[in-house]
Amino acid sequence: MTSAEHKKSMYNNELESSEKLTNTWESVIGLEVHVQLSTQSKLFSGAATAYGAEPNTQACAVDLALPGVLPVLNAEAVNMAIKFGLSIQANIPHYSIFARKNYFYPDLPKGYQISQHENPIIGPGHLTIALENGEQKTIRITRAHLEEDAGKSLHEGFENMSGIDLNRAGTPLLEIVSEPDLTSPKEAVVYLKTLHTLVRYLDISDGNLQEGSFRCDANVSVRRTNQKQLGKRVEIKNLNSFRFIEKAIQYEIDRQIGILEMGGSINQETRLYDTDKQETRPMRSKEDAKDYRYFTDPDLCPVVINADFIEKIKQTLPELPQKKHVRFQTDYKLNAYDASLLTSVRELADYFEEVVKEKVPAKLAVNWIMGELAAALNKSNLSILESPINAKRLAGLLQRIADHTISSTIAKDVFEELWLSNKNSDEIIQEKNLQQVTDQSTILKIIDEILKKYPEQLADYKAGKDKLFGFFVGQVMKASGGKINPQQLNNLLKEKLDH
Amino acid sequence: MHNYTITELSNALRAKKVSSTELTQLFLARIDKYDKILNSFITVTPSLALEQAKRADLQYQNGSAGSLTGIPFAHKDIFCTAGIKTSCASKMLANFVAPYDATLVSRLNQAGTVLLGKTNMDEFAMGSSNENSFYGAVKNPWDISRVPGGSSGGSSAAVAARLTPAATGTDTGGSIRQPAALCNLTGLKPTYGRVSRYGLIAFASSLDQAGPMTQTAEDAALLMNVMAGFDEKDSTSIDQPVPNYMLTLNDSIAGLKIGLPKEYFSEDLDPKVAATIQSAIKLYEKLGAKISSVSLPNCHLVIPLYYIIASAECSSNLARYDGVRYGYRCSNPTDLKDLYERTRGEGFGDEVKRRLLMGTYVLSADSYDAYYAKAQKIRALLIEEFKQAFQKVDILLGPTTPTTAFKLGEKINDPVSMYLSDIYTIAINLAGLPAISIPAGFVEGLPLGMQLIGSPFTEEKLLNAAHRYQQETDWHKKIPEKFNL
Numbered sequence: 015m016t017s018a019e020h021k022k023s024m025y026n027n028e029l030e031s032s033e034k035l036t037n038t039w040e041s042v043i044g045l046e047v048h049v050q051l052s053t054q055s056k057l058f059s060g061a062a063t064a065y066g067a068e069p070n071t072q073a074c075a076v077d078l079a080l081p082g083v084l085p086v087l088n089a090e091a092v093n094m095a096i097k098f099g100l101s102i103q104a105n106i107p108h109y110s111i112f113a114r115k116n117y118f119y120p121d122l123p124k125g126y127q128i129s130q131h132e133n134p135i136i137g138p139g140h141l142t143i144a145l146e147n148g149e150q151k152t153i154r155i156t157r158a159h160l161e162e163d164a165g166k167s168l169h170e171g172f173e174n175m176s177g178i179d180l181n182r183a184g185t186p187l188l189e190i191v192s193e194p195d196l197t198s199p200k201e202a203v204v205y206l207k208t209l210h211t212l213v214r215y216l217d218i219s220d221g222n223l224q225e226g227s228f229r230c231d232a233n234v235s236v237r238r239t240n241q242k243q244l245g246k247r248v249e250i251k252n253l254n255s256f257r258f259i260e261k262a263i264q265y266e267i268d269r270q271i272g273i274l275e276m277g278g279s280i281n282q283e284t285r286l287y288d289t290d291k292q293e294t295r296p297m298r299s300k301e302d303a304k305d306y307r308y309f310t311d312p313d314l315c316p317v318v319i320n321a322d323f324i325e326k327i328k329q330t331l332p333e334l335p336q337k338k339h340v341r342f343q344t345d346y347k348l349n350a351y352d353a354s355l356l357t358s359v360r361e362l363a364d365y366f367e368e369v370v371k372e373k374v375p376a377k378l379a380v381n382w383i384m385g386e387l388a389a390a391l392n393k394s395n396l397s398i399l400e401s402p403i404n405a406k407r408l409a410g411l412l413q414r415i416a417d418h419t420i421s422s423t424i425a426k427d428v429f430e431e432l433w434l435s436n437k438n439s440d441e442i443i444q445e446k447n448l449q450q451v452t453d454q455s456t457i458l459k460i461i462d463e464i465l466k467k468y469p470e471q472l473a474d475y476k477a478g479k480d481k482l483f484g485f486f487v488g489q490v491m492k493a494s495g496g497k498i499n500p501q502q503l504n505n506l507l508k509e510k511l512d513h
Numbered sequence: 514m515h516n517y518t519i520t521e522l523s524n525a526l527r528a529k530k531v532s533s534t535e536l537t538q539l540f541l542a543r544i545d546k547y548d549k550i551l552n553s554f555i556t557v558t559p560s561l562a563l564e565q566a567k568r569a570d571l572q573y574q575n576g577s578a579g580s581l582t583g584i585p586f587a588h589k590d591i592f593c594t595a596g597i598k599t600s601c602a603s604k605m606l607a608n609f610v611a612p613y614d615a616t617l618v619s620r621l622n623q624a625g626t627v628l629l630g631k632t633n634m635d636e637f638a639m640g641s642s643n644e645n646s647f648y649g650a651v652k653n654p655w656d657i658s659r660v661p662g663g664s665s666g667g668s669s670a671a672v673a674a675r676l677t678p679a680a681t682g683t684d685t686g687g688s689i690r691q692p693a694a695l696c697n698l699t700g701l702k703p704t705y706g707r708v709s710r711y712g713l714i715a716f717a718s719s720l721d722q723a724g725p726m727t728q729t730a731e732d733a734a735l736l737m738n739v740m741a742g743f744d745e746k747d748s749t750s751i752d753q754p755v756p757n758y759m760l761t762l763n764d765s766i767a768g769l770k771i772g773l774p775k776e777y778f779s780e781d782l783d784p785k786v787a788a789t790i791q792s793a794i795k796l797y798e799k800l801g802a803k804i805s806s807v808s809l810p811n812c813h814l815v816i817p818l819y820y821i822i823a824s825a826e827c828s829s830n831l832a833r834y835d836g837v838r839y840g841y842r843c844s845n846p847t848d849l850k851d852l853y854e855r856t857r858g859e860g861f862g863d864e865v866k867r868r869l870l871m872g873t874y875v876l877s878a879d880s881y882d883a884y885y886a887k888a889q890k891i892r893a894l895l896i897e898e899f900k901q902a903f904q905k906v907d908i909l910l911g912p913t914t915p916t917t918a919f920k921l922g923e924k925i926n927d928p929v930s931m932y933l934s935d936i937y938t939i940a941i942n943l944a945g946l947p948a949i950s951i952p953a954g955f956v957e958g959l960p961l962g963m964q965l966i967g968s969p970f971t972e973e974k975l976l977n978a979a980h981r982y983q984q985e986t987d988w989h990k991k992i993p994e995k996f997n998l
Contacts, residue, residue, distance in 0.1 A: 075613055079833040081606065082593045082615060082712040084747050114829050116876070118853055125832020178837065307876035309885060312718035312826055314748050 039274075041267045042235045042244055043202050044194035047209060048187045049219045050163070050227035051094045056184035057162045058085030058128060063186075065225045069168075069179035077184045079123035084313050087112075091186040092317060094218035095135045095160055096327045098188060101216055101334055102155055104139025106324055110317045112160075116307040120178050121165035129189075131308045134159035135317060141192075142336065143208045144354070145201065153205050154193035161187050188218070194233065194244065199263040203256050206230060207358075211335050215360045229254045234266045236274065245270070246280040250287055250294055262287035266294050338363055346376035355384055361398045368405035374412040382412055386429055403432050411439040423496055424448050451497045454506065457490075460498075461510055464489045475511060483511070515543055515675045516992055519584050519732040522678055526573060526583050533569035533583025537562050537627050540585040544629065544676045547996055550657060553671040555590045555648050556598050557630035565627040572625060580735060582625030587680040589668050590631035591638055592618050592723070593712040597628075601714045602646040603636045605834045605841045605860035615712020616744045617681065617723050624739045629677050633667030636862045637831065638688055638716040640664050641934045644925050645864040652921070653696060654993040655959055659918040662692030668726045669696040674996035679727040679736065683713060685720045686819050687913075687938025690950035693726055694913035694962020697952045697991060699979065700726045701733045702938075704969045705945035706751035709744030715830040717823035718749070720942040729989055730951065730979035734758035737972060753970060761973045762980040767801030769978060772906030776812040777937055783916060786961060789954040790912050793963050793982070797910070800981055807902040807909065811895050812940055816932055818895070819939045820868075821875050821888040827865075828872025834860060867928065892943050899944045903968040908978060912937055913950040913962035941966055949975045952988035960991070 056063055059076035076083045099106045113131035136158035142150050163185040168177035190209065196202045210228055213219040221228045230253045235245035250266055253259040265287075270280055285294040333341075335357050342353040342363070357363045362383070369379045387408065391401055411428055414420050420428065420443060431442045443449060451457060464486060465472050475482040486507055491498060514522070514531060525531045541559050548554050562585065569583030593599050593611035600606045614622065622628075635645040643651040643666025653661040654674040661670040665682030669692035672680050682689040684702035693700025701724045708723045715721060725736035738759065743752040773794070778787065798804055836842035836856030843855035861869070875884035902909065914934060924931040941948045946966055953963035967975045983989050 078838055080593075080612070080839070081599065081601065081609065081714040081833070082611070084711050084749075086746060086748050116829050116832060118832065118835060120835070120837050120849065123833060123838060125835060126829050305878045307829070307873065307878075307881075309825060309829070309876055309881075312749070313715075 038239050039236050039267075039271050040197060040239050041199075041263075042194045042237065042247075043196040043199075043263060044233040044247075045192045045196065045202060045205065046231040046233070047190045047192075047206065048163075048229045048231075049098075049190060049209075049213050049221075051091050051186040051188055052217070052219050052227075053088055053090045053094070053186055055088060057088050057091050057160065057186035059184050061184065065222075065227075067181055069177065069181060071181065073165075073180035073183060077123065077180055079125075085128060085311075087314060087317070088186060091160055091188075092135065092319075093327060094186075094216070095158065095188055096319065096324060097216050097218055097331060098158060098190070098213065099136035099139060100324070100328055100331055101212060102136075102139035102141050104155065104158070105137035106319060107133065107135070107137050108319060109133060110135040110319070112311045112314045112317075113308045114311045115161075117304055119164065119167075120176065121167045121180070121183065123165065123180060123183055127162060127164065128311055128314070129161035130159035133316075135319075141205065141208060141212070143201070143204045145204065148350075151195075151201070153195045156191045156193050158188055158190045161189055163187050194235070194247075199260040199267070202232065202263055203260045206256060206259060208335075211358055211360075215332055215335055217332070217360075223254050223256075226254060230259055232259065232263050232266075234263055234270070235280070236267055236270045245274075246282045248280065248282065248294075249284045251284055251297060253287060258287060258289055261292055262294060265292065269294065332360070335360075342366075346370060348376060348380060352377075352380045352384070356380065359398065365398050365401075365405050369409045369412065372406065372409035372413065374409050375416055378412050378416060379409075382408065386426065390429075390433060402434075403429075407432055407438055414439055414443060418452075418499060419443065419449055421450060421496065421499065424450070448495075448497060450499050451494055452499055452502060454502075457494075457498055457503060457506055458510070460490050460493050461486075461507055464493060465510070472511075483507070486511070515539060516997065517678065518728045519581070519678050519735055520729070522584055523580050523582075523735075526569075527578070529573070533566040533573070533585075533627060534563060536583065537566040537585050537629070540629055540677055543674075544671075547674055547676055548671075551652050551654060551661075551670045551674055551676070552649050553633055553651050553661075553667040553674070553676060554587070554630045555600055555602060555633050555646075555667065558597060558628055561597070562627050562629050565622075565625075569625050569627060579624055581621070581739060584626050584679075585629050585677055586621065586626040587629050587632050587668060587671055587677040588618060588621075589634055589665050589681050589683060591634060591683050591714045592631075592681060593714070594618050594628070594631065597631065599631070599714070600647070601637050602634045602648055603861065603865070604647045606714075607647060607841065609840050611712075613712065616709035616746060617740055618712060620739050620742075621681075621736075632665070632671055632680055635664035635666065635688075636865050637714070637827070638664040638683055638685055638721075639827070639864050639868055641687070641691060641931055642919070642921070642924065643667065643670075643692070644921065645862055647862065650921055653918045654996050655696065656918065658920055659959070660695070660921055660923075662695035662914075662918065664688040664692075665700075665726060666692050669693055669698055669700070672696070672698055672726055672728065673993060675992060676996075679725060679732055681723060681740075682726045683716075683721055683723045684938075684942065685716050685722075685823060686942050687935040689724050689726060690913050690938050690948060690962065690964060691935060693950045694952075694964075695918040695960065697960030697962075697989065698726055699728065699730050699733050699949065699951050699983075699989060700724065700962075701737065701949045701972065701975070702941065702947060703737065703741060703972055704751075704947040705942075706749055707947070707970065707972065708740050709742070709747045709750050711744055711746040711750075715826075717826040718830060719826060720819075720823055722942070730949070730976050730983055731759075731762060733949070734762055734976045734980070737976070741972070751970075756973055758973055758976050761977050763984075764977050765801065766797070766978055766981050769797075769802040769908070769974075770906040771797055771802045771804050771978075772807035772902055772909045773804065774809045774812065774902070774909055774911055775806050776809055777911030781915075782912065783956075785956045786912055786916065789956060789961050790910075790963055793953045794910065796982065796985055797978075800985070802978075805906060807905060809895075809898050809902060809940065811891060811898055814891055815895070815940045815943060816936060818888050818891050818943060819935075820871060820932065821884050822892065822943070824868040824872035825876050825885050825888075826872070828869045828876065831861075831865070831869060836860070864928070895940060896944045899940075899946060899968070907967075908971070908974060909966040911964055911966075912953075913964040914938075917956050917959035917961055937964060945969065947972045947975055949979050951979045951982060952986075952991070954988055955991075960988070 668680035673696035846852035
């Protein structure tokens with residue numbers, strides 16, 4: 015966390031004892047998020063960035079830091095950073111520079127990371143988040159800067175040695191630093207999810223948490239509610255799931271309050287979250303803080319961005335999630351909850367709009383997309399883009415529900431068929447003869463058959479056992495193969511029985 | 514034919530008076546004969562050379578030869594050459610075979626030069642005497658008890674003894690010009706960004722620049738036509754058209770405004786050196802140049818300035834030599850810290866370690882502002898001073914070095930006195946300017962160099978002024994007798 019407030023507050027945790035008694039605690043959280051940009055090639059070399067390749071097959075001479083090689087900036091990464099800057103209404107400086115962050119580690123081939131220090135590509139901006147209680151809160155973003163990722167050290171499978179995989183070395187990251195504006199672990203997660211949705215919308219990252227495309231460090235401190243100065247902060251490193259982030263921050267808040275209430279003081283340090291033990295433990299303290307000896311990278315020229323260039327990128331910005339959320343409520347008369355579910359993923363929103371375009375009622379579309387379809391995708395671990403049922407085919411099914419050709423129950427069977435085959439709904443309905451029976455004489459015929467089949471029950475019903483009405487509905491439905499419109503059946507059966 | 518310039522060799526090849534194979538054999542034989550004394554080559558590549566020569570001879574037969582085709586040549590061992598050891602004269606890279614060619618190497622390969630081998634140098638180009646080499650000191654052909662200068666001392670000794678007609682060098686604070694001066698050669702340090710640094714093993718990225726070391730300005734022009742130009746692999750190379758440097762060599766220099774920085778002619782300057790430079794100035798006057806005095810008031814700060822900036826950059830540039838991926842690795846490291854400490858402790862020489870320590874210190878949080886940040890400000894001032902000087906004059910002229918070649922071992926234990934031997938060359942790198950050193954006479958039997966300095970991208974003008982001077986003098990034609998057999 016580089017925010018000035020946190021730095022200034024380093025030594026301010028002493029409290030008047032009287033205040034301790036009268037005030038409760040509040041937590042202050044700032045986040046640094048590392049977003050892996052989805053460029054084809056690395057930030058400073060032409061090597062590919064795809065995840066999961068054989069170790070060291072995607073590391074070229076530049077990534078290996080061979081003697082004599084030089085970095086060349088990937089223009090696409092700059093475009094992506096600016097896209098992000100525009101989406102958070104950030105100040106985009108005219109001039110930005112790359113700096114070297116020097117430290118030794120085996121998976122850092124050059125012995126320094128090319129990052130940005132004093133002149134980041136994106137200046138101050140802000141992100142609005144929707145809290146659980148429906149209120150909105152604006153979180154200030156301090157800056158965002160471009161930097162290259164390191165490789166990976168592999169400590170398993172090598173006897174007394176470590177392996178180094180440099181495939182990830184040089185992969186572009188956008189580090190997004192927030193001000194300490196977040197006050198609870200829940201808020202932190204809402205902010206992260208909002209940010210996650212945003213970068214996916216902008217199509218600048220795949221946002222894959224498991225593969226490390228979206229990682230977070232959290233700066234956490236606590237203070238008495240009436241205290242102005244910030245408490246000493248602790249940095250929690252490398253959190254890569256929303257659930258762990260929430261747990262780690264909560265653990266850290268509780269730990270700090272516990273220490274302070276016992277009269278202790280917080281050690282300014284970096285801690286790691288242990289996902290097995292569900293606790294944070296010290297990694298290094300301020301005293302061991304490394305001196306990174308930042309200086310301007312003399313191998314790279316300053317990045318100069320003019321207004322025309324920014325304007326050009328602005329034209330390529332998609333509709334952003336918050337705007338889409340509002341529009342879905344007005345255009346499709348959706349409630350806020352449905353709108354936020356649909357707009358949480360850009361591709362999902364697109365899918366929904368494609369379905370609705372086929373004259374499917376919006377509410378019906380939401381119910382099916384977030385219900386049957388979401389469940390099926392989830393079960394097969396597929397994304398909406400990988401759905402075996404595309405928007406057109408789902409729309410075809412929903413049209414038949416809307417025009418009462420089939421019932422919702424039958425529709426579920428058709429859905430399963432759609433999932434497994436390439437047929438469209440009409441073909442399936444036709445082949446399996448699934449159209450709803452609406453012809454009155456046909457329905458009455460079945461009703462007569464059933465009443466004949468169950469004379470005892472009929473007698474009981476007539477004697478006043480009203481509950482048996484449901485029994486007759488079930489039997490008739492079963493005999494029809496579920497194809498009778500339930501409302502129509504109710505009416506006709508009632509008429510017959512009460513005659 | 515060993516004392517022919519590239520231009521003369523090229524003519525002989527074209528006239529079929531000699532074949533490239535014969536020339537290559539001639540120079541390989543000279544290396545074999547003389548380099549035991551000089552130690553100017555780290556690696557000699559006879560089979561590759563003869564193979565390239567054969568190809569060149571075919572080109573002469575089928576008429577596709579260019580002006581550098583078949584010319585025997587040598588590269589400073591700081592340039593990566595695919596499949597050939599590229600050591601940077603360090604134990605650290607003594608086993609390193611580059612898997613790729615530096616841009617400059619591939620440009621010269623394409624032009625048809627024949628690679629005789631890789632020349633000795635100060636380790637990682639850090640030094641002014643070529644005594645800081647893992648492969649041993651290089652000797653000056655003019656007096657083998659003296660240094661050839663550094664860091665491109667192998668290239669300068671080899672060309673001076675005509676073991677190769679020309680060679681490449683690199684210049685971070687004077688490493689082309691100072692050895693050229695001490696060995697009676699023409700050495701050009703181009704404008705920063707004029708020649709690609711891709712594949713040049715970095716010492717100080719904001720100062721390093723490659724250039725030719727030749728017998729004449731004409732040969733330098735010929736080589737610059739191939740070496741200069743934008744390279745997309747080097748973000749600091751500048752996309753500006755490359756002129757044909759040969760076309761302006763013979764232009765008249767009547768009316769050329771030459772400035773003499775008064776700080777370069779202070780009372781401290783050895784009178785014999787001063788007198789030699791003065792006679793060169795007289796000759797320029799005779800050729801029609803207008804001489805005036807200019808001032809570079811912050812010039813006296815260049816040595817500390819340079820050792821802050823160059824050391825800071827090298828401390829970072831050399832961090833990659835950690836024993837993990839290539840190069841030297843200490844035996845049986847017990848843990849990571851031990852691997853780093855012993856690999857770097859055993860792999861680097863003393864001068865390199867001295868600069869790594871200095872550089873690490875000046876970049877550390879507690880001293881950054883006092884050293885590195887301040888040095889950047891003074892560097893900006895210096896650039897401004899040169900700019901102002903070039904509003905009054907076309908080029909600057911002064912001695913390349915304060916003295917002629919000093920004795921081997923004379924300064925090696927006195928780093929500050931060693932550093933002072935670059936006092937006239939360093940400012941040019943800090944300001945990113947082009948400068949050429951050319952033979953200006955002899956003092957007590959040892960060659961002395963004169964430096965012409967230009968504003969950015971005026972290599973044409975410098976080569977023109979140097980060439981005109983060489984048309985009127987024959988200092989540059991002098992060859993150390995012992996090696997002129």
